[in-house]
Amino acid sequence: MDRERFTALDAALGALQDRVATVAGDAAxxxxxxxxxxxxxxxxxxxxxELAGPERxxxxxxxxxxxxxxxxxxxxxxxVRRRAVDAAPGEDGAAALRRAxxxx
Numbered sequence: 635m636d637r638e639r640f641t642a643l644d645a646a647l648g649a650l651q652d653r654v655a656t657v658a659g660d661a662a663x664x665x666x667x668x669x670x671x672x673x674x675x676x677x678x679x680x681x682x683x684e685l686a687g688p689e690r691x692x693x694x695x696x697x698x699x700x701x702x703x704x705x706x707x708x709x710x711x712x713x714v715r716r717r718a719v720d721a722a723p724g725e726d727g728a729a730a731l732r733r734a735x736x737x738x
Contacts, residue, residue: 643687643735650683651728654699654707657681658726663703675703685731686713697735699727709734 640646661680666673684698696713707727709719711734721730 646685646687647728647732647735650685650699651732653683654701654726654728657683657701658705658707661701661703661705666703676706678703685735695735697731699731701727 638646638649640649657680663675663678663680666678679700680703681701682698683701684696686693686696688695697709697711698716700708700710702708709721709727709731710716711719719727719730719734721727722733725733
């Protein structure tokens with residue numbers, strides 16, 4: 635697990651967007667299988683990239699992007715009760731998160 639600190643939200647979102655692009659490009663996964671169910675690549679979360687802040691301990695803002703096994707991304711707001719951010723046409727998860735945080 636990597637952690638980075640940023641002094642500005644825009645810089646944090648830029649770094650998150652770069653990391654999402656890298657991880658999503660490498661995300662191709664075969665379907666996972668358990669004893670009870672077979673999970674397709676789009677159902678598997680292979681990486682979760684999160685933002686929290688600006689406070690150091692009890693952050694008031696929690697958000698992030700889930701990268702699925704097929705390379706798709708979904709942005710969310712919240713920590714325990716995550717709410718998906720609807721992406722506009724042609725928008726990936728990182729861009730949807732940027733829009734949601736900068737234009738509440």
